[in-house]
Amino acid sequence: MEEATYRGTVYPWQCDHVGHMNIMWYVGKFDEANWNLFARLGLTPGYLRDAGRGMAAVQQNISYKRELLAGDIVEIRSRLLEIRDRSIRFQHEMHNAATDEIAASCEITAVHRDRNARKSVLFADAIRTAAMAQLAPSAPAPAMA
Template identity: 55%
Template sequence: MDGATTETYRGTVYPWHCDHVGHMNVMWYVGKFDEATWQLFGMLGLTPQWLREHGRGMAALDQRIAYQRELRAGDLVVVRSALLEVRDKTLRFAHVMHDGVGGHVAAITRLVGVCVDTAARRACALPDAVRERAHGMLQPAFALPWND
């Protein structure tokens, strides 16, 4: 990863995160990526408080995960994130999960999120300030392990 990505999560794999063969279960990868997503959204100004106060929400339209290497109980985890694309209503972004000590990549996910009006239950434009911040964080050349 280059220095342009942003750390959005730091944590630990606990024994109850592991499956019957001793690896962190896929549901916990998704959970840790979700926590990273909310940190990234917060950096853009899409905090839970702002979303509630303005009748807005964020919903996932697409998520792809590439599992690269297992994590086990006791492993330290770091997620770094990059914004790939900003549109009127959507954000496309990626998270890379690393072993916090060895640095190897454990998993990569790519997501597309849409801003929604929670009363109308329809997609709506992202706030101008959010799009402006997001444009300042764009990393469109970020390499992913699949073709879009």
């Protein structure tokens, strides 16, 4: 399921010396989308604090497609690609809300962690169930010739 997980604006102070949004702000906006996606799965700040859990990104790949300028409205849409016992893989697409063009995409693998033991742990059943319900449909198999 692909839903908006972030909406915001590019501010002039987020732009570099050539007038484009600087790459550090792409990463920051993707990070904000992470927390909205996680909350939909039950990985809320309250759960993470109370259970002594955390999420750690172990791989992040970003593709930049179109520049964003000061004043542009940004929307990030996210989809869960995979859930495993202790990790999830998901994708964000950052759109220019006025044109719906994709400005950047980001695929992240994150691990569910016990903050005290400092090691990966299984997802709770409720989180797994919520994630399974939100998994994006698989890409169609290539046609055979």
